[in-house]
Amino acid sequence: MNRPSTSPDRAGPVTPRGQRTRAKLLKAAESVFGEKGYERASIADITRKGGVALGTFYVYFPDKQSIFVEVVDELGTRLRRLIGESTAGCANRMEVEREGLRTFFQFVRQHPNLYRIVRQAEFVDEACYRRYYDRFAKGYVRGLTQAMDDGEVRRMDPEALAYCLMGIGDFLGMRWILWEDNPGMERVLDTAMNLIQHGLDSGAAPARNSVKAAPASKKKNTLRPARRPARGARS
Amino acid sequence: MNRPSTSPDRAGPVTPRGQRTRAKLLKAAESVFGEKGYERASIADITRKGGVALGTFYVYFPDKQSIFVEVVDELGTRLRRLIGESTAGCANRMEVEREGLRTFFQFVRQHPNLYRIVRQAEFVDEACYRRYYDRFAKGYVRGLTQAMDDGEVRRMDPEALAYCLMGIGDFLGMRWILWEDNPGMERVLDTAMNLIQHGLDSGAAPARNSVKAAPASKKKNTLRPARRPARGARS
Amino acid sequence: MNRPSTSPDRAGPVTPRGQRTRAKLLKAAESVFGEKGYERASIADITRKGGVALGTFYVYFPDKQSIFVEVVDELGTRLRRLIGESTAGCANRMEVEREGLRTFFQFVRQHPNLYRIVRQAEFVDEACYRRYYDRFAKGYVRGLTQAMDDGEVRRMDPEALAYCLMGIGDFLGMRWILWEDNPGMERVLDTAMNLIQHGLDSGAAPARNSVKAAPASKKKNTLRPARRPARGARS
Amino acid sequence: MNRPSTSPDRAGPVTPRGQRTRAKLLKAAESVFGEKGYERASIADITRKGGVALGTFYVYFPDKQSIFVEVVDELGTRLRRLIGESTAGCANRMEVEREGLRTFFQFVRQHPNLYRIVRQAEFVDEACYRRYYDRFAKGYVRGLTQAMDDGEVRRMDPEALAYCLMGIGDFLGMRWILWEDNPGMERVLDTAMNLIQHGLDSGAAPARNSVKAAPASKKKNTLRPARRPARGARS
DNA sequence: CATGAATGAGATTTCATTCAT
DNA sequence: AATGAATGAAATCTCATTCAT
Numbered sequence: 001m002n003r004p005s006t007s008p009d010r011a012g013p014v015t016p017r018g019q020r021t022r023a024k025l026l027k028a029a030e031s032v033f034g035e036k037g038y039e040r041a042s043i044a045d046i047t048r049k050g051g052v053a054l055g056t057f058y059v060y061f062p063d064k065q066s067i068f069v070e071v072v073d074e075l076g077t078r079l080r081r082l083i084g085e086s087t088a089g090c091a092n093r094m095e096v097e098r099e100g101l102r103t104f105f106q107f108v109r110q111h112p113n114l115y116r117i118v119r120q121a122e123f124v125d126e127a128c129y130r131r132y133y134d135r136f137a138k139g140y141v142r143g144l145t146q147a148m149d150d151g152e153v154r155r156m157d158p159e160a161l162a163y164c165l166m167g168i169g170d171f172l173g174m175r176w177i178l179w180e181d182n183p184g185m186e187r188v189l190d191t192a193m194n195l196i197q198h199g200l201d202s203g204a205a206p207a208r209n210s211v212k213a214a215p216a217s218k219k220k221n222t223l224r225p226a227r228r229p230a231r232g233a234r235s
Numbered sequence: 236m237n238r239p240s241t242s243p244d245r246a247g248p249v250t251p252r253g254q255r256t257r258a259k260l261l262k263a264a265e266s267v268f269g270e271k272g273y274e275r276a277s278i279a280d281i282t283r284k285g286g287v288a289l290g291t292f293y294v295y296f297p298d299k300q301s302i303f304v305e306v307v308d309e310l311g312t313r314l315r316r317l318i319g320e321s322t323a324g325c326a327n328r329m330e331v332e333r334e335g336l337r338t339f340f341q342f343v344r345q346h347p348n349l350y351r352i353v354r355q356a357e358f359v360d361e362a363c364y365r366r367y368y369d370r371f372a373k374g375y376v377r378g379l380t381q382a383m384d385d386g387e388v389r390r391m392d393p394e395a396l397a398y399c400l401m402g403i404g405d406f407l408g409m410r411w412i413l414w415e416d417n418p419g420m421e422r423v424l425d426t427a428m429n430l431i432q433h434g435l436d437s438g439a440a441p442a443r444n445s446v447k448a449a450p451a452s453k454k455k456n457t458l459r460p461a462r463r464p465a466r467g468a469r470s
Numbered sequence: 471m472n473r474p475s476t477s478p479d480r481a482g483p484v485t486p487r488g489q490r491t492r493a494k495l496l497k498a499a500e501s502v503f504g505e506k507g508y509e510r511a512s513i514a515d516i517t518r519k520g521g522v523a524l525g526t527f528y529v530y531f532p533d534k535q536s537i538f539v540e541v542v543d544e545l546g547t548r549l550r551r552l553i554g555e556s557t558a559g560c561a562n563r564m565e566v567e568r569e570g571l572r573t574f575f576q577f578v579r580q581h582p583n584l585y586r587i588v589r590q591a592e593f594v595d596e597a598c599y600r601r602y603y604d605r606f607a608k609g610y611v612r613g614l615t616q617a618m619d620d621g622e623v624r625r626m627d628p629e630a631l632a633y634c635l636m637g638i639g640d641f642l643g644m645r646w647i648l649w650e651d652n653p654g655m656e657r658v659l660d661t662a663m664n665l666i667q668h669g670l671d672s673g674a675a676p677a678r679n680s681v682k683a684a685p686a687s688k689k690k691n692t693l694r695p696a697r698r699p700a701r702g703a704r705s
Numbered sequence: 706m707n708r709p710s711t712s713p714d715r716a717g718p719v720t721p722r723g724q725r726t727r728a729k730l731l732k733a734a735e736s737v738f739g740e741k742g743y744e745r746a747s748i749a750d751i752t753r754k755g756g757v758a759l760g761t762f763y764v765y766f767p768d769k770q771s772i773f774v775e776v777v778d779e780l781g782t783r784l785r786r787l788i789g790e791s792t793a794g795c796a797n798r799m800e801v802e803r804e805g806l807r808t809f810f811q812f813v814r815q816h817p818n819l820y821r822i823v824r825q826a827e828f829v830d831e832a833c834y835r836r837y838y839d840r841f842a843k844g845y846v847r848g849l850t851q852a853m854d855d856g857e858v859r860r861m862d863p864e865a866l867a868y869c870l871m872g873i874g875d876f877l878g879m880r881w882i883l884w885e886d887n888p889g890m891e892r893v894l895d896t897a898m899n900l901i902q903h904g905l906d907s908g909a910a911p912a913r914n915s916v917k918a919a920p921a922s923k924k925k926n927t928l929r930p931a932r933r934p935a936r937g938a939r940s
Numbered sequence: 941c942a943t944g945a946a947t948g949a950g951a952t953t954t955c956a957t958t959c960a961t
Numbered sequence: 962a963a964t965g966a967a968t969g970a971a972a973t974c975t976c977a978t979t980c981a982t
Binding site for chain 5: 485487512513514524525527528532533534
Binding site: 037039040115116119120122123130133154156157159160161163164166167168169170171172174175176179187188191192194195196198199200201 | 357358403405411427
C-alpha cells in the first residue's frame, strides 16, 4: 500500500518560473490536505487553489502521495528547526521542555493543519509517518541524555522518555489548541510542566543554570549554548 | 463534512439471524477498516469478509459512516471496560496507572487495528473521535481527583493531567507495540511509571489503598516509599 | 505490458439478466474494437453501444484488456468452427484447402472487423495473438499430416506449410476483401489454388476421392469422413 | 480517422545540425514505436531516447502521425532496396524467391520492430499501410510477369501471386523469427521453397537463367544486373 | 534551433448507494 | 432478510500540443 517514499522527480524544476510553480503547489497542498484530509483532497483541489492547470501538477509530482510526503517532511523540518531555535538559549533541561512545548503549541495554533496532516501520514506512507516522530525523538534523546549526564535528569531510558514527552505535547495540543483554543492554555502548560519537572528531575544536584539562580556554573553555562546550540532541539 | 454522529438506527435487528448478520458485519468492518483505512475500505470489502451479499449491508446500516462510528464507539467501550476491570482491585493510584497502561498495551497487542481505526475517526466523524478520548478523560479525571483528595497525588488540573497520561500511553503503545513489538516493553513501562510516579506523587502521605482510608496495606504501601529515592525532590 | 490473459471474473454472472448484459457488452466491444481499434476505443464507447451504464462494464470485466482478449478468442473459435464445418465433407485435401479459403473469405466479408481486431491483439496481449494462430496451425498440421500419410501431399514440414497457407489466406483476404471487395475474388482464389495445388500435390498417386474421380480407395474413402469428419478442420 | 498521409514537410532542415537532430528523432521513433506501439509511445519517449528536448520534436515534425508515417515509409524503402540488391544477381526466378525470402528474414532478425511498426500502420494511416505492401507487390508483379513471359512460371494472376508470396514470407518470419528465432529456419525455408517452386514452376522448360534463353552461362549473374537490375526488385 | 513549462481534454477505474427480485 | 445487478459521479493520471524565452 505504501511506496518507499522517495523524493519525487529527481532534480526539480530548472527555471525560476518552475520553482515558483512547484512552491505554489506545495503551499496549496498543505492547506488542502489539512482542510479535507488526504483522501478527500483531490489533485484538482490543489491545482485550483494553487492557480495552475490540472496537468501542471504532474509536471512536478508523480502522484498525490509524493506531494503529501513532501508536505509532511517539510512541516516536520520546519517545526523541528523552530523548536531548536527557540530552545537554543535555554539554561537547563526544564526550560528546554517548557520552551519547546510553548513553541510547539504556538506552531499548532498557526498551523492547525499540522495534526490532520501528520495523522493522515500513517495511512498514506507509514515510513514518512514514523520518520516524522523518529526525528523528533532523536533530538529529545540527545538532549535528555546530555541532561542525564549532567545529573540534571534521572537516569531512564531516554527514548521511552522522548515518546512520553511527545505524547504529552501531542495530546495537550490536540485538546487545548485544536479542539478548544483558549487562554487557559497557560494553566495547562503549568500542569504539564509540573508533571514533567517532578517526573524528570534528579532532585539530587541543583541543576547548573537552574531556575533558582544557581551560581553560574562556569563553562556549562557559557559554553554549551555556543557549542551545542541545538542541544535541546528536537530535530 | 462530518455528520452529527447520532447513534444509528437504534432499533437493531429483531430476529437472531439478523443479530448474527449484523455482528458479522461489525466484525468484518473492524478488520477491514483497520487494514485498509476508512476511505480505502469499500462496503464490498466488508460484505465479502463478512460473507454476506453487498445489498445486505444496507439492511443493517444506512451508510458507511454509520458502521464506522459504531465500530469506534464499540472499541472504546470495550477498552474502557477492560481497563476498568483490570484496575478495579488496585491499592492506589500508581497501581491504577501501571495496571491501566499494561492493560492498554495488551489490548493494543490484541487489536493492532485500534490505532488505525481511532485515528481515522478524526476525519470521518470528528465528534466520534473526541467522544472516544473524552470518555477516557472523564474516567481519569474522576480517579485523579479522588487521588488528589486523598493526598496521594499533588493538586493539578486533573483534565490536563488526564490528557498527559493518555498521551504517554498512546505514544508508547504506538512506538513499542505497533511499530516494534518486543519484550523490551517492560523496561519502557518502567520508565513511564518512573516518570509518572515522580510526576504525580504528592510525596507527602503514604497513600492508603482505599477511599475509606484503609490502614496501610503492608507491601504495596510500605514498599513504594522505599523505592522512591527522589522523594525529596524540589516541588 | 501484457498480462497472462486469464479469463475475467471467474464464474460469470449468475442471473439470466446478468448473462444478457455480459453478452451485450461483448457484442458491442467487437464492433467498437473493430471500428476504432483497441487503443482508440473507450470503455464508454462500448457501454454506450451496449446500452448500459459505464460502471456496468466493470461488473463483468476487470478492464479493457480482458474483454478484448475474450473477443479475440471468441472470434477465433467461431471462425475455426465454421471452417471445420464447411470442410467436413470434402473429398480430399485440395478441396479442403479451397473450401477453407472460401469460408474464410466469406467470414471476413461478414466480419470486416476480424483483421483489425486480431492484428491489434499483437499489442494488447501477445499470448492471445499467438494463440489465435497456433490453434489454426494445429488444425492445419493435423490435416496436412494426414494428407501426407495418405500420399496426397508431398512430405514437408507440416507446421511450416501451415503458416504458408495461413499467410496466403491472410494476405489475399486483406487485399481482395478488406481493401477492395469485388467479384474478381473468384479468379484470385483460382490463382491461389493453382499455386497451392501444384505446391502441395504429390503428383504421385491419384488422391483418393480426388477431383478426377479416383477409384474409391477403400477404407480411407469410406471410413474417414465418418470417423473423422473434422479432419480438415483447423480448430 | 486517418489523414491522407502526404509526405510531411518536405523542406527538411537545412543546417547539418538540424539534419542530425532530425535523424536522431527518426531513429529514436523507430525503436520507441517498435517497443511500445504507436499509441503507447509518447512524444516524450521519443525525445528522451533521442536526447533532445520535448519542444524540439515539433521543430521537425508537425505531429506524432507524421513521424510514424515517415518511419514506416523509410523502413519499407530500406527493405525493398536490400532485397533488390540481394536478388540482383540471381539466375532465375526461383533463386530470386529464395534469396528474397532469405534477405527478408535476415532483415527481420535485425529489425524485430519491423512487424510491430508496419502492423500498427493499419490503424494510424491506412494509406501508408497499403502503400507499404503495394510497393512490394509492384516489384513482385514485374518480376513474376517477366518470369511468366519467359515461360519460367506458369501463367497466373501476378498480383494475386504476389500477395500469396508476401503472405508466405510474412507468416514464416513472424512464426520463426519473431516468435521463436532458431536455426531450424533453414528447414522452414526449404519447405517454403518446395511449396513455391512446385507452385510456380511451369514444369515445362528447364528454367534458363536469362530472358533470352541463353545457354546456361555460369556468370549470367554478372550480366543481367546491368541490364535489368530491378527485375527481382519488389519495389 | 532548442528548450521545458504549461495546458486541458479525455481515458480508465472505483464505489457508495439504489432497486427489483 | 437477503441478494447481486446496475448506476453514474468523481477521481487520478496521461499526453499531444502550444508557447514564451
